[in-house]
Amino acid sequence: MKCPNCGTELEEEKLLCENCGYEVRIVPEFDIELEDTLKESISVMMEDMAEEELKSVQDDFEEDIKESISDYFPDRPVRPHRNKKIIIFALAVLLSMSGIAALSSHLVDDYRYNSFEYQYQKAVESAAHNEYSEAVSYLERALAIDSEDLDVRFLLAKYYERNGQQQSTRALLVEILEADHAYPKRDEVYDMLLGIFENQNDYEKIATILRHCDVPRILSKYNKYAALKPVFNKQGGVYDELISISLKGNTTGFVYYTLDGTAPSENSNVYETPILLESGDYTIKAMFVNMYGIASEVETQHYYISLSAPDSPAINADSGTYAEPMLIEAYHDYSTKVYYTTDGSTPDQNSKRYTDPIEMPYGISNFSFIAIDESGLGSEVVNRTYHLEIQTNFSPELALQVLRNNLWASGKLLNVEGNVPNKLGVNQYNVRTLFKANDTIYYIVYEEYKDTMGKVHDTNNIYAIDANTADLFKAYKVNEGSYTLQPFAET
Known part of the structure; x- marks a missing residue:
């Protein structure tokens, strides 16, 4: 058997041409010899019928002649003219043969016209000779006989394309896809x-087809043209924890979204980082736009x-007035973090974090505390107001004056106003808290340097002054509420 497309001899039982790749369709072969035999048989049958009919007509004719002549010549035997009989017979035979030939030809033509196998074979033969217009006609007739054969319809689509009938090609391919979702x-x-659409740069049509495609290989091959709905990392629903939503497109492009339930557009938020959802009700709508400018359908998810x-x-020290040093401690659940402020503002995750006990500041102070869990949800704020003050021989102001005098006398300051040698700025001093050791209470003073631009810098110098005797010490902080003291004269 030879390949109908290129003529290459095929090995026995081979259904695929190794030369051109053409897939051979096995159909019953239309036998021309069988057709001729059928035609000859019909002709013989019709001739026999005609001969019998002619003989019958001839006999009747002779009898009529004899009867007619006997009326006029009763005593003489009647013999019809032989030549006249031969002429009549010849005419009858010719007429019969013409009718037989016409009928035979009509029967064969009708057989061919209504034979799926004949029409299919003629289509394949025509295509093998690149006569695609004839191939299309034959295959259309074959499908008129049996329209359910999807393989033949697919072959017709190929013939349409090679014959330049692009519109018919597309329409037929769509029909095949819609006809049977299990078609191999x-x-x-x-x-x-x-x-076809790729060659025409019709990206919108490609994207539309891919939205309804269920063939993984095709989705992968043409993925760059697809504009599928964005994928949410979490399905909508009710959550009892803080969640973050990520959005992803099927290929390179941009995801646009809204949080207020309105339809997204290319003027909406561009997704870049996960969307944090805190307590409340959210409706997220998102769409994807690929690099060909094709927009997907909108995907919507609801979250509560x-x-x-x-x-x-829990704060250990209640609001009130204190006459001795006090450490402020905050107790909280291990899964939360505590933040606080001292300026009257509401604390949040950007505020100073509580990690160790806090020394109660000297004078009046205002603390605000909040606990925030891993989801970012905060507790109610706890506020405390403290007034730390003691009655001693030396007030804080007198104690600070003693400190400045000693620093000036030792050459660490140029004067009691706080000017510093070789610098344009000044040192400033303030009592931060109190420290108690061996029943003695000390003012804890921190030194800071203020430059000409007004910026304050910590000098890391801490001093302790006996609140009753004004004795001066250099202080070294061990931890909150604990210091080591060294007499100032020894520094």
Whole structure:
């Protein structure tokens, strides 16, 4: 058997031409010899019928002649003219043969016209000779006989394409895809259809087809043209924890989204980082736009975040007036972090974090504490107001004057106003807190340097002054509320 497309001899039982790749369709072969035999048989049958009919007509004719002549010549035997009989007979035979030939030809033509196998074979033969217009006609007739054969319909689509009938090609390929979702050559049909639109740069049509495609290989091959709905990392629903939502497109492009339930557009938020959802109700709508400018359908997810606020931190020191040093401690759940402020503002995760006990500041101070859990939800704020003050021989102001005098006398200051040698700025001093050791209370004073631009710098110098005797010490902080003291004269 030879390949109908290129003529290469095929090995026995081979259905695929190794030379051109043409897939051979096995159909019953239309036998021309059988056709001729059928035609000859019909002709013989019709001739026999005609001969019998002619003989009958001839006999009747002779009898009529004899009867007619006997009326006029009763005594003489009647013999019809032989030449006249031969002429009549010849005419009858010719007429019969013409009718037989016409009928035979009509029967054969009708057989061919209504034979799926004949029409299919003629289509393949025509295509093998690149006569695609004839191939199309034959295959259309074959499908008129049997329209359910999807392989033949797919072959017709190929013939349409080679014959330059692009519109018919596309329409037929779409019909095949819609006809049977289990068709084994479905991926080839998709490949051919999408290839046509790819050559035409019709990216919108490609994206539309891919939205309804269920063939993984095709989706992977043409993924760059697809504009599928964005994928949310979490499905909508009710959550009892803080969640973050990430959005992802199927290929290179941009995801646009809204949080207020409105339809997204290219003027909406561009997704770049995960979207943090705290307590509340959210409706996120998102769409994807690929690099060909094709927009996907909108994907919508609803979220309700129901969080339980953590307990507020417990503070050991109540608001009030204190006459001795006091450490402020905050107790909280291990899963939370405590933050605080001292300027009257509401604390948050950007405020100073509580890690160790805090020395109660000297004078009046205002603290605000909050506990924040891992989800970012904060507790109610706890506020405290403290007034730390003692009655001693030396007030804080007198104690600071003693310090400045000693620093000036030792050459660390140029004067009691705080000017510093070789610098344009001045040192300033303030009582931060109190320290008690061996029943003696000390003012703890921190030194700071203020430059000409007004910026304050910590000098890391700490001094302790006996509140009753004004004795001066250099102080070294061990931890909150604990210091080591060294007499100033020894420094």
